Amino acid sequence: MYDSRGARSAARAGALGAALLLAGCSSGGGGGGDEPAANPQAAITQQPKEADPFWVNPDSNAARQVKAYAKAGKNGDAEQIRKIAAQPTGEWIGPENPEQEARGFTEAAQKSDRTALLVLYNIPHRDCGQYSQGGAADGDAYRAWIDGVANGIQDRPATIVLEPDAVLHLVDGCTPSRFAEERYDLLRGAITKLKSLKNTRVYLDAGNAGWGHPDQIYQPLQEAGVTQADGFAVNVSNFYSTQDSITYGKQLSEKVGNKHFVIDTSRNGNGPYAGGNPEERWCNPPGRALGETPTTKTADPLVDAYLWVKRPGESDGTCKGGPQAGDWWPTYALKLAGASTP
Secondary structure (H helix, E strand, O other): OOOOOOOOOOOOOOOOHHHHHHHHHHOOOOOOOOOOOOOOOOOOOOOOOOOOOEOOOOOOHHHHHHHHHHHOOOHHHHHHHHHHHOOOOOEEEOOOOHHHHHHHHHHHHHHOOOEEEEEEOOOOOEHHHOOOOEOOOOHHHHHHHHHHHHHHHOOOOEEEEEOOOOOHHHHOOOOOHHHHHHHHHHHHHHHHHHHOOOOEEEEEEOOOOOOOOHHHOHHHHHHOOHHHOOEEEEOOOOOOOHHHHHHHHHHHHHHOOOOEEEEEOOOEOOOOOOOOOHHHOOOOOOOOEOOOOOEOOOOOOOEEEEEOOOOOOEOOOOOOOOOOOOOEOHHHHHHHHHOOOO
16 A cells, blocks of 8 residues: 555636636736735736746636635735645646647636646546546547547647556556556557647656655556656655655656656645554645745756646545545645745
């Protein structure tokens, strides 16, 4: 058993189409960016492009919560949640309308001269029947879903984190071995399809610093097509420190052709939780904090970016009093933000 079995938010895309595009336009473009404003009702704007080229969704759950708190006169809480709302976070494409969602997010990002950060999490037999169980009905359905995502992105800039836990769960035995051949084929096909797009970067999920050793996963990653991807992602939806994640990623990179990688720093400010049931330490752990804000200016040349792949404030699952996986949980969001330095 490994504590990387965290629930993944098969997140709702939020407002799409014209409303999302208008929000994207009004959120500011070019290279400018603003510090959190003293006015709790100030609009959510983009971060400076030179350090953080990823799109901030001005209509995210966190952004809506800022507005709600400000309207209620809870200005202190509004400014705490602004620490989350002001940063770019992953948009988890849902199972029903992949083309529409991918188009909406990438068009809004392009309007703001930024890159959309998308998370694809729909592999068949997803999450081994746990909090985020589900995924595409079969291989054909998954291929059609990937085609929809690609059709939605077209030639607009996008960075994709592909299928959290999909390879790891084959390695740790959570996903039965009878599904392995198809899963590897689906991942290879997804990478090939997405990399055929003009401005899309793809990072295949590769576990985290706490589950095991790179020797256990590098060959499965190769079988899944990591050499055709731009690299791999580590610490998705988890809490291991950035330094531990760099160490793990560099060890793994040596074994897969010195591939670059990205790190999910969304909730790793205080490192992993050491209390409670070891098998559920990943699930809504108390006392955690926001980590380094998203940026392409990292501590190591092999690390392409620190990203907030998991959206801070969205539940890992119905544990420790949390709502369903992926649901917004303002109480937990406030604790994450309050434990972090501005």
